[in-house]
Amino acid sequence: MSPRPVDAVIAAARDFLGERISTNQALREQHSRGEDTTTPTLPDAVAFAGTTEEVSRLMTLCHQHGVPVTAFGAGTSLEGHVNPVRGGISLDLSRMTAVLEVNQEDMDCLVEPGVTRHQLNDHLRDQGLFFPVDPGSHCTIGGMCATRASGTNAVRYGTIRENVLGLEVVLADGRVIHTGGRTRKAANGYDLTRLLIGSEGTLGIITKVRLRLHGIPEAISGAVCQFPTLAACVETVIATMQAGIPVARIELLDEVQMDACIRYSKLEGFSALPTLFLEFHGSPAGVAEQAETVEAIATDMGGLGFAWTADAEARNKLWKARHDAYWACIALRPGSRGIATDVCVPISRLAEALLGAKEDILASGLTAPIVGHVGDGNFHTVILVPEDEPDALERAWALDKAIVARGLALGGTCSGEHGVGLGKREFLEQEHGIEALAVMRGIKASLDPKGILNPGKIFRN
Known part of the structure; x- marks a missing residue:
């Protein structure tokens, strides 16, 4: 029996990678998925490249033998990008750190x-x-x-x-x-x-x-403002952006997400209410002016106090809580897994998208905190799927599709930053049209005629 093509690649690659190409089961499992909910798929081998030359030599071999290659970095992707759905080689680039x-x-x-x-x-x-x-x-x-x-x-x-x-x-x-x-x-x-x-x-x-x-900015200040309603919170964002205020960060957390962050990150002095986290960069005078202008807008919209500070420790604690929002969501409902949505809409349609998503969440009966980089119209829901409810996953995917459909109808996109991978493939034709998708496929065929580079991603087949 002749060896499988992948076995021939593994044997030849050992000449220049040595032990850095491995079929170890534990390594293959580590490279079978990212931080998403897709079903893991084991690669046939994991290769750790150290130079461009090694990557080139490995790709030459895989091209000759028609063996799939899936690039792998830190494995933090949320749409199944690093899942080697057709086996082959998981090419780990995490050692190229210069x-x-x-x-x-x-x-x-x-x-x-x-x-x-x-x-x-x-x-x-x-x-x-x-x-x-x-x-x-x-x-x-x-x-x-x-x-x-x-x-x-x-x-x-x-x-x-x-x-x-x-x-x-x-x-x-x-x-x-x-x-x-x-x-x-x-x-x-x-x-x-x-x-x-x-x-x-x-x-x-x-x-x-x-x-x-x-x-690095001469001065940085952070601010937090809470609101009685999600609508008031969103309108503050829209007014701030339309006023041309050069905020560096403006993040929205709905009352469910804020409750999760308060519990998980031990945030004191805050209530489970819709909240904005903001950051301003510039000169000391410029930062103060930006903060004061946004404070006036927030007050007009019913904001419940506007606390801003230049203290680095206080700012870092807030942004650490924001960056830990996903894990705070998971901790909110132990025994659940999370499906993250990633809709982005024109800033003028943000209120419709967010408030509509809120209605969809309530109708689904699921818990799905909302958090987002709302200054550019991008927001996420983390749909929590209880493992002990048989129909929860089906309801979660239906909710995801409803949120995306509304976003597309408002002139938005199915993914503002997470990418397509496996999770967003079904929306591409709806968003771009069949002719644009055909052009994309043509580009793929031109640069990768054998279809070995991360097959199964972006396109459904």
Whole structure:
């Protein structure tokens, strides 16, 4: 009997990876899924790459033998991106952690894909620079590029798309290409960088990333304001954004999410009410002016006090609670698992989307806290699915579809930052149309004719 193609790849890869390609059961299980609810799938082997050359050699082998490859970073994805649904090789890039260069004067840097945003900001701190894209989890830069990540700072600094200047990418057949550059603008050729950002490992493997950096603000202040109703909370957001106030962060938590955060993160002095967390960056005078203007708007909308502070410890405690919101949700209903939605709508339609989602949640009979980066119209519900209720999962998916359908009807998108993966595939044709989807498939076929790069993701087949 002839060996399976994947066995031939594993044997040949041992020549340059040695023990860094493994069929160990525990390792395969660790690489069978991310932080989502999709059914785990074991890869045939896990390969830990250390250089672009190793990635290239491995991709050349897999292309020759038609073996699937699924890139893996920190495993924090929420839509099944890293689930190797067709087996093959899970290519772990988490050991590629070098910050290769920092250009302080030009405010850019070059990093390997396994660097996390925390590691990068620790490295930059003494140079007066920081990288602002903040999804909240301990994700890698490569994974953030692959999923077009966003987060709490996007309202002021943009998403990962706006903060990547260029990429080094290994294609399906092992060729290495470089996209973009160090200039802040260019007008030549196709924008391959933007094509690859958000491609979820289906068009190439990212091995280097050139990032735009920002100066650490002279002054930072944080604020919290609670509201008697969700409608008043949302209207404050809309008025703030339409007034052109350059808030750095503006996060909404409904009363259910706030209750969960109070319990989980031991937040004192707050009530289980709709709440805004805000942050302002700039000069001391500018920060004070921004905070005072938003306070006036919140007061007009019925805000129940507007507490703002420049104390770093107090601010960090609030944002730690916000970043732990998912785990606070899970702790709210022990024995449940969470399904996260990710709708984004134009800011003018935010009230309709959020209040409509609230009605859908009440009708479902499920618990689903709402939290979101509402400054850019993006919000999440974490639908809690009790394991002891046989119909709960079916009800949860029906709720998810209702929330997405409303978002699309309001001119929004099914995913503002989590990506498509396995979980959002059914909505793509509805959002983009059959002809646009055909163009996407054509691009995929051109760059990956054998369909070995993260197969089964984005497209249903």
